[in-house]
Amino acid sequence: MARPGRNLHGHVIDTLGRRIVGGDYAPGHTLDLAELADELAVSHTVLREALRALAEKRLIDARPRRGTFVRQRQEWNLLDRDVLTWRYETQTDMTLLHDLLEVRESLEPTAARLAAQRHTEADLGELSAALEQFRGADHVSGKVIAADLRFHRALFRAAHNEVLEQMELIVEIGLRARDRIAHSREGWHTTVEHHARIADAIADRDADRAEKATRILLQHSAASLEHDEA
Structure with a gap:
């Protein structure tokens, strides 16, 4: 099923x-375009446009006499938002969760340090609002995830680094995947307090404490994953 708001081309x-x-189409698999057009009940024009979009994500390629085929996994643009989403929606093991946690561990402590040094009053207001939303979520999964995402978006924006801000799109998928586990247990209130310590350190312009608090939060996330695998 297509995601909400997507048209036929997006579907x-x-x-x-x-x-x-x-993995339904393995690397090297050649796509039968006529068969796909019939199966999906779309014109060849719509199918070609969709294939062009997938080629831009480096998922497929086309060659004379070979046709359109799936590229090797190491050639895919794994940082593309759609590709990350599809991995999140289709991957059943813990590999993606661990991969994204490693990315978060390399990005978020730096973002917290910069946020402590560079934040504005407006940034602090958004962090505070996100934290209050988090506390008021009352362990309702969808509300908790929305509040968590809001907090981390605010954190990245408070760093005032345009490249890091773009990374929030990657971290978002990691948060959604992580939150399915981390906020389904009794440790939810502990998670909220970890976020509060980060916000307090940023407000105090204490870069070392902000970085340390963020690392502790990520360690908490890692422990949740290990618990789930046990």
């Missing part, structure tokens, strides 16, 4: 993207 991209990333 075809979603369908084929999930099949490729989910």
